[in-house]
Amino acid sequence: MVQPAGNFFAEPARSDLVELAADERSRFWVTIDTEEDFDWEAPFARTGYGLASVPALADCQGYFERAGVRPIYLVDWPIVADDRAVEILGAAQAHGGCEIGAQLHPWVTPPHDEAVSARHSYTGNLPRDLQRAKMTALRDAIRDRFAAAPTVYRAGRYGLGPDTATMLAELGFRCDTSVRSGFDYRAGHGPDYRSAPLHPWWVRTEAGAVLEMPVTTIFSGLLGGAGRAVYHRLARNGTHVGAALARLGMVERIALTPEGIPAARAREAIDIAVDRRLPVLNFSFHSPSLQPGNTPYVRTQADLDLFYRWWDVVLDHLARRGVEPTTGAEILAMAERKAIA
Structure with missing residues (x-):
């Protein structure tokens, strides 16, 4: 079946893949799903979440600044509405220590015109006008609170839909990082990314092109x-x-995440990715893991200590392999140079 133009699920043309030149080396990107604290086992709800992990963003940012890494915080609606989060991340953004992107959790993002359900937790399952309204609301809130409109987007729960690329281009987003290559979410009403490429690729729409930077x-x-x-x-x-x-x-x-993946396995994956000459190794984790008790991956202070030791080991291995950190802006610039070439 022919896929509609601009659909993230279509197999990209070879010419749309972004590949390394002979004299280039792989880079790595740290993407953080920056979100509210909630029970991952409970039904989705508009209220009842917490924000106790927000102060831990300061420790996280301090760690990455000392390591010479500029992470991108993909912030959702409750984070944007929290003054503490805006103060911590806004200050880091102002001195060039991080980037701010958008992450859309539809169940807590206005307008609240849909029934809250597992199916509707994937934005791509909502009516097109409602998707666009939520994306617009989040974009505008980030612009107003952080004094810059976001250009990088991630759908919460990796929930892209067939219209997402066009809407992203229309709303000024230039990069999406919602595709989790190698995973299949159909059992929970979500997308199927089993065959998605690991290389970045351009998704072309009538409204413009969006770069897909899949999670590795x-x-x-x-x-x-x-x-x-x-x-x-x-x-x-x-x-x-x-x-x-x-x-x-x-x-x-x-x-490539500290959540549930031992550092030894991550080192192995890094070696494979570098040997395959992936342009960007895209790491990710959830901000509630920065405080014990919020996620299955960090239950205790010992778990949190191990979380940061994981990064010590992984960042050291990346340096040994000559893989340097990058940012969303740098990834886009690289991809645009190759598109022009």
């Missing part, structure tokens, strides 16, 4: 290049199958 997921193991297809064929009905494949050394799915 690497498949390792004895099966080599065939591992990805085998994983999706065998592990589609349960993660226990994927765990068994990993224990056997056949194939393992490794996301």
Whole structure:
């Protein structure tokens, strides 16, 4: 079936992929889903969330500044509305220590015209006009609170839809980072990214082009290049199958995140990504993990200490491999140079 123009789910043309030149090296990007604290196991709700983890953003920013990394905070509506978050992140943005992008959680973003449900937690499942209204509200709130309109977008829960690219271009966004390559969210009413590329690519719409910068997921193991297809064929009905494949050394799915991925596995994935000459290694995590008790990945202070030690190990390995940090603005500039060339 022919996909409509501007659809993130269409297989990109070879000419739209962004690849490294012979004299270029891979770079890495740290993207942070900066959001409210809520129970990941509970039904979605417009109210009842917390913001206790917001002060921990200062420690996070301090850590990355000392490491020479400029993260991008993809902020959602409750974060934008919080004066403490604006003070912490606004000050860092003002002195060039970070970038600010948008992350849309539809259930807490106005206008509140939809029923709150698991299906509607993916923005791409909402009516087109409502999607656009929520995206516009979030963009304008970020512009007003941080004195600059965001150009990078992530759909909460990676919930892109067939109209998202066109709306992003119309609203002035230039880069999307919602595609989580190698993952399938159809069981929960979400998108299927199993076959998505790991390279950035241009999505062209009548309103303009948007660069897709997928979140990086690497498949390792004895099966080599065939591992990805085998994983999706065998592990589609349960993660226990994927765990068994990993224990056997056949194939393992490794996301570049400190949430649930051991540092040793992340180092392995970095080596594979660099050897494959990926232009950008896109790391991600959720800001509530910066405070114990908010996510399954950081339950205690010891877990939080391990979280930062993970970054110590990973950043050291990236430096050993000659992989330097980058930013959304630099990624766009690189991709535009290649488009012109």
